[in-house]
Amino acid sequence: MTTPTTTHFDTAARDWDQRPMSQQLVVVPERLLAQLPLQANDHVLDFGAGTGLLSTAIAPKVAQVTALDMSAAMLQVLDEKGLANITTHHGDIFDGLPGYYHAVVSCMALHHVADTAALLRAFAAALHHGGRIALVDLYQEDGSFHGDNAAKGVQHLGFVPDHLQALAEQAGFVDIAFSDILHVQQSNGRTYPLFLMTGRKP
Template identity: 60%
Template sequence: MSTTAASKSQSSHFDQAAADWDQRPTSQQLMVVPSRLMAEVAFGIDDRVLDLGAGTGLLATAIASKVTQVTAIDMSEPMLAVLDAKGHANIRTVLGNVAQYSKEHLGQYSAIVSCMVLHHIPDTAETFRALADLLQPGGRIALVDLFAEDGTFHGTPEENAEKGVQHHGFDPEALRALAAEVGLVDIKFQPIAEVQQRNGRAYPLFLMTGHLR
């Protein structure tokens, strides 16, 4: 499947699932992530935060009350519509791929967060370059995703294709190398949660933190 076809398939999947997204078993299990992330990464009232692949706002809504503004970017308009309906005045929603915007369009941020997004993005290196461009000097990242897995987290190969899965989790050292290339330092990984899937297996998730020089 081409990158364009994969992107369309992925958008269609998330568009169709948006209305019930927060009630899905996986989404319910991920509810523990915001508090655990914020226990490791402090946010203050002067912060402007970008939520990459914000979806219906799992992270954005939890962080919004602690900061000046959250910009929530996502490829799915219906997902962002669900987030908008939650009525947080300081959450700005932006439709699109973060790599298509420059800091002149989106601004710069003191922190960038995401949850379970990176494995849906074809070009991880391009994404890290975009994130570094959007960070202020000293700006932080806090990214949650899957440790490397065997491709069964989302189900069958057909389900992986439908959901736009581009990576079967990540080796932390590979991500550390990409982060270092764009000027991110003090990169750390730690387990943050597990997701139990319908196949009976538990898949561990990591929190990747660091900051721009």
């Protein structure tokens, strides 16, 4: 299904890695991985993988990465990067997933999903017992981060950690923790903080 969101990302895909925001986000994978224990035989799901900011950093450390996104054009750019153990999956997480995972990671994708509670439940259902989440997104903001929120498929103007933690606990996660991972500067001249939320499925 084509939506305003997928149209926006399909159109932007080819130049996505060169945009100023993507250049700022390149430090995220290293900082995320510092707080996410992974094993060489793990299979990791990258939700909203885009052109592979997280997938390409995680792939050398694990057996397999499944990169899930609703934009075929973004995943094509990732495929062209040629990492043998990254499998791209074009689709909606609510339509089901091709396997089970030891970790679910995401960067700047949560705010594009309307039903956060259902998304966290889907993550929990997709994880092996003991599996972990490591999710990066915006703290609550005033809507100025994206500007044209509707055209970019924005469903949430960031998140309040206490509320997100409650939803994660309801989904079955434990050991939930938040940390500041990066402050990014938008084209409007303002700076916005991003968080990393980690948790574990018992």
